[in-house]
Amino acid sequence: MILRLPRFDSHLHQALCEGLVIGIEGNPKISGLISNNDAFEIRKNNTFVAWYVRKEQIQEIIAKNEILKFHPRREKYTPEEVVVCIEINQPRLVIFDTLNYPYWEPSDYFEIVRKFPKTIFLLAHAGGIQMNSFVPEIILSNVYFDFSATMVIFEVFKNKKRREGNFLTSAIRILVSNPNSRKRLLFGSDAPMYSRENTFRAYKKFGMRRQELDANFLGFIDEIGL
Numbered sequence: 328m329i330l331r332l333p334r335f336d337s338h339l340h341q342a343l344c345e346g347l348v349i350g351i352e353g354n355p356k357i358s359g360l361i362s363n364n365d366a367f368e369i370r371k372n373n374t375f376v377a378w379y380v381r382k383e384q385i386q387e388i389i390a391k392n393e394i395l396k397f398h399p400r401r402e403k404y405t406p407e408e409v410v411v412c413i414e415i416n417q418p419r420l421v422i423f424d425t426l427n428y429p430y431w432e433p434s435d436y437f438e439i440v441r442k443f444p445k446t447i448f449l450l451a452h453a454g455g456i457q458m459n460s461f462v463p464e465i466i467l468s469n470v471y472f473d474f475s476a477t478m479v480i481f482e483v484f485k486n487k488k489r490r491e492g493n494f495l496t497s498a499i500r501i502l503v504s505n506p507n508s509r510k511r512l513l514f515g516s517d518a519p520m521y522s523r524e525n526t527f528r529a530y531k532k533f534g535m536r537r538q539e540l541d542a543n544f545l546g547f548i549d550e551i552g553l
Contacts, residue, residue: 333537335544338475338515345373394420400427406435426455433460458498473515478529514540
């Protein structure tokens, strides 16, 4: 049976489909992924591009600043430095990589979210190993989020026995069953590092369908005003 994937992907490091493409900078270098400049050369209808903020740029005005991506684990910036960057750039959308344990705590992200109530936030990976601590804040804060990489790393797309024994299963179920968080859940894969197919299989295991995820992405873009 052919697996029909969602039209949009909120976490791409190559332009594999429509959605949100993110350049990768800094160290360690990862072969096969596009840079910031490469990403901005491929902008087109329904393909949106985020600027990956390097440590040395954290207090600069970034010209291409509608969407900024922060990766605290790779870049080692502090929450306070990120606040300054958002203040001086005023992006429409801020993307946080949340696979940062133990460098940032869950509260660090949501303190920033509360400082900028007019900014849209996307929490890539939904907290990863710390997802259980992210759940209440995701529901209450009206942030967008995706399960990119997380579902594949922790193998929640596999058989029922493996899924039921997974420590993230209850957190995922809460997020997909709550009406407020469900409508802000985006399909994200972190491709090409992680399989789009396996990621979508995991989303389907928890009752998310292609049409619903695509509608969520269109609502997301409309709210940002891109």
